[in-house]
Amino acid sequence: MPLASTGELVTRAAAARSAVPAFNVITLEHVEAVIAGAESTGAPVVLQVSENAVRFRYGRLLPLARAAVAAAERAAVPVALHLDHVQSDELLRQAPGAGFSSVMYDAARLPYAENLAVTRAAADWAHGHGLWIEAELGQIGGKDGRPALDAHAPGARTDPDQARDFVGGTGVDALAVAIGSTHAMTTRTAALDHALLRHLSAALAVPLVLHGSSGVPDEGLVAAVGDGITKVNVGTALNIAMTGAVRTYLAARPEAVDSREYLGVGREAMAREVARIIGVLGRTPTGPPAPRPSIPTSCPRHPRT
Template sequence: MPLVRTGDLVTEARAQGTGLAAFNVITLEHAEAIAAGAERAGRPAVLQISENAVKFHGGLTAIAAATAAVARASRAPLALHLDHVESAELLRLAHTEGFGSVMFDASKLEYGENVKATAEAVRWGRQRGIWIEAELGKVGGKDGEPPLDAHAPGVRTDPAEAAAYVADTSVDALAVAVGSSHAMTERTASLDHTLIAALRDAVPVPLVLHGSSGVPDTEIRAAVTAGMTKINVGTALNTAFTGAVRDFLTTDPHTVDPRKYLTRAREAMTTTVTEFLNLL
């Protein structure tokens, strides 16, 4: 079916009080697994490509075209999102490559510069019908960043600051720091649900949870109840992928045809996607 806009899926999920899962795409197998998992669950989903994945592929065009083709061939409602974009050049490619939404990440900048850069990204997006997500607070764990304690003072998003930030930037959605962290391989994160509810009440836009791979099922459910809408999942797919490949090659170390172990990897990721979608 035709691509659906991320903003439309988020709006619908928010109105229904449910969560919308957004899964990171690194390889073609990731995209195929997300589409297959969405079909199994009978749920919509977002396929998102991060700036790090773009760097891995040496550019956006090929992985974007492949991901979009997989999404259009699926029977599930799927959206295409560009994630954690710091580069203004990459932001501008979103429109030409068919993305309906971008997470513009100016969180490394000082607050004033973050507001200025994000507001400009939003103005650019509005002119082209592109939905813009931003981040306030510090959700650590991204590639190339030093370790960050998700519970350290000053890390979590302040509701009053979030309200001012949304008013000054006019972003369409806000990723917030409430206790999760990127790249967690164990589901041990503990979220601040009181803070989530306070942020929900403080800002008029949907909230986004990054680092959901490290959050237990009960915590994710409670987070959605408290006010989270878009739930980002990345590392859980990589864990499933790598585990399946490792198990296959341990059992059959002489295999050289990648299709054999990539089939297992894709199926493992499909199962993971289905489980997250059913959870939401």
């Protein structure tokens, strides 16, 4: 089927008080596994290519992007492409021509005023070229080997009042919020600040995104969706599944040299993990749903695509 739009998938999820699963992909095996897992559940999905993944591929976006587009167009479920954690304006400008409907522009490392200014410029450019744009406020941590901030460190959590000003000042379509998760966690021990998430959900009229979801226990993910998260990013969990399966296969077969054998096993393990996570996100949270402001599908200044 034709490529789906991230903005449309997220808007539908927000209306249904659910969340869109978004998986970071590095290799073609990742792409195929995510689509296979999504097809097995009948759920829409977002394929995410990060700036780090582009750097790994010798700085070239198109080879993996074109493979992802080709696989997505043959999928039996809606699949959208998202360019993740972009800091390079040059890379941002490659997104529309490479099949991406959305981008996450990451200036969270900068002081607030600089983050707001450069994100506003990125959002203006993105909207002018038909892209839905996500940004980050607060420091989720764990990217590029950096440790997570202490829970009480300044800037380690997203402030609701500042977030309201940031969204209004930048015109972004979604906001990744820092509520206790960390990128690249290999243990599922992150404790989310659900009270803060409920405050953010009540304060903001844009969808909220959870990064670092691989480190969040299942019940935490279910509760986060109930409290207002509408897009859930997952990356490390797939790498754990793939690496574990490949290690086990090769340990039992030291004579193996055909990469198709062990990569196939890794791909199957990732597909199972994708299906499992989608199943978790589809569970109904206990307790009353968090109040959510209405989310416009478009506005004159910043159309959503």
